[in-house]
Amino acid sequence: MRNSRFCLLAAATALSVLLSGCSQSKYPVRTYPLGDRVELGHIIYMVFERQWLTQIGEGVSARIPQNRFFLVRMSATNSGGSELILPNVVLVDDHGNTYDELSNGDGVSGWIGYLRQVKPAEAAQGNLLFDCPPQHYRLRITDEERDRTALIDLPLSFDTETPEIPIPGQGKK
Numbered sequence: 662m663r664n665s666r667f668c669l670l671a672a673a674t675a676l677s678v679l680l681s682g683c684s685q686s687k688y689p690v691r692t693y694p695l696g697d698r699v700e701l702g703h704i705i706y707m708v709f710e711r712q713w714l715t716q717i718g719e720g721v722s723a724r725i726p727q728n729r730f731f732l733v734r735m736s737a738t739n740s741g742g743s744e745l746i747l748p749n750v751v752l753v754d755d756h757g758n759t760y761d762e763l764s765n766g767d768g769v770s771g772w773i774g775y776l777r778q779v780k781p782a783e784a785a786q787g788n789l790l791f792d793c794p795p796q797h798y799r800l801r802i803t804d805e806e807r808d809r810t811a812l813i814d815l816p817l818s819f820d821t822e823t824p825e826i827p828i829p830g831q832g833k834k
Contacts, residue, residue, distance in 0.1 A: 688732050692799060692812040699811050702804025703741030708813045709734045713795055717768040724768055726792040731802060732769065733815065736786035739779040741805070747777040751801045753812065759801075760793040 693699050699706040702797075714730040716723045724730075739749050752760040766772030773787030801811040 738784040
């Protein structure tokens with residue numbers, strides 16, 4: 662009797678492991694390049710650009726990050742028939758470290774907000790805000806039920822102009 666309970670428990674455990682393994686492969690996680698349209702459930706994501714900032718604002722009221730501020734401009738459209746709340750997104754680096762988006766967007770131009778409720782056929786768009794070290798990242802996004810996940814590749818780039826630095830001993834021209 663005791664032996665049959667053990668066998669039954671072992672069989673149930675093995676079955677649950679097999680079934681959980683199958684459900685993970687049901688929705689493979691794909692990686693998309695920056696700018697691609699990504700449909701997950703009833704949410705259509707598009708990431709347009711990214712920007713690194715050393716501070717937000719000026720003077721004594723400037724916000725200074727622990728690492729660097731990273732703004733990611735995106736849009737998320739509700740293609741479903743009912744209102745939904747967009748899930749928060751996460752940055753993932755090449756070592757598997759994650760960085761949650763910041764819930765305080767004070768001073769960020771076009772901040773998308775932290776709690777994003779979207780009506781059918783409407784979109785939330787603007788800047789997501791992170792505090793993280795500059796490096797290559799992928800933005801982890803999910804559908805409204807958090808069943809499906811995708812990654813959007815965010816290559817490391819500092820898209821700013823290099824200022825002219827005068828060379829000592831040479832006069833201005």
